[in-house]
Amino acid sequence: MSEITVRRLTEEDWAEYREVRLRALRESPEAFVASAEEEADYSEDRWRARMRRSQRLLAGRDGEALGVASVGTEGTSGDTVGELFGLWVTPEARGTGVARRLLEAGARAAREDGLKHLVYWVGTDNGRAVAFASSFGFRPTDNRRPMEIKGVDIDDDDAEEMAMVLPLGSSSGDIPTSL
Numbered sequence: 001m002s003e004i005t006v007r008r009l010t011e012e013d014w015a016e017y018r019e020v021r022l023r024a025l026r027e028s029p030e031a032f033v034a035s036a037e038e039e040a041d042y043s044e045d046r047w048r049a050r051m052r053r054s055q056r057l058l059a060g061r062d063g064e065a066l067g068v069a070s071v072g073t074e075g076t077s078g079d080t081v082g083e084l085f086g087l088w089v090t091p092e093a094r095g096t097g098v099a100r101r102l103l104e105a106g107a108r109a110a111r112e113d114g115l116k117h118l119v120y121w122v123g124t125d126n127g128r129a130v131a132f133a134s135s136f137g138f139r140p141t142d143n144r145r146p147m148e149i150k151g152v153d154i155d156d157d158d159a160e161e162m163a164m165v166l167p168l169g170s171s172s173g174d175i176p177t178s179l
């Protein structure tokens with residue numbers, strides 16, 4: 001079987017990103033704030049703007065998309081904290097190292113941009129994502145926010161996300177108090 005590769009997408013790859021993003025939202029609606037229904041109506045201009053705003057990483061093998069992740073700084077505090085978001089791996093490719101490859105590429109891109117920490121907001125009930133992020137080196141913090149998901153009824157009104165933080169420097173680094 002050939003190698004898993006991770007590509008940094010450019011603005012011109014917007015249609016490819018759109019396809020995998022909508023697949024992710026349809027397959028795991030409970031994991032994402034956004035809904036596929038809403039994003040399916042976005043214009044080309046809007047997709048292009050999204051591509052410019054954050055780094056989009058696409059994992060694949062033999063031309064087949066296996067997963068996606070994004071890294072950006074919008075909404076984070078200070079200029080050295082980036083955010084990892086939109087992480088998704090196709091169900092068939094879970095447990096095969098695709099998520100790790102995506103995060104390695106994301107951390108590399110963040111370091112190249114001079115970032116010192118990556119924050120990852122993840123549902124406290126999303127055991128698999130929390131376990132994966134922990135094994136990669138993300139640390140849990142006390143920062144919590146309510147889970148807000150469009151188009152999905154969450155049984156638990158108290159559902160929360162927590163911020164997990166990955167130091168990107170060579171030393172273990174302090175976790176910033178504001179994210």
Ligand SMILES: CC(C)(COP(=O)(O)OP(=O)(O)OC[C@H]1O[C@@H](n2cnc3c(N)ncnc32)[C@H](O)[C@@H]1OP(=O)(O)O)[C@@H](O)C(=O)NCCC(=O)NCCS
Nearest residue numbers: 028031087088089094095096099121122127128129131132
């Ligand atoms: C989150 C995601 C990207 C992780 O990728 P993955 O390929 O599944 O991750 P891995 O299999 O490498 O690692 C998951 C770890 O959690 C463990 N695990 C599996 N199910 C679990 C559960 N319900 N609770 C706790 N741990 C669990 C696995 O054993 C594995 O640990 P190990 O490496 O020590 O064996 C993927 O599961 C996914 O796309 N999920 C749906 C979308 C999603 O939730 N995205 C995150 C949004 S914030």
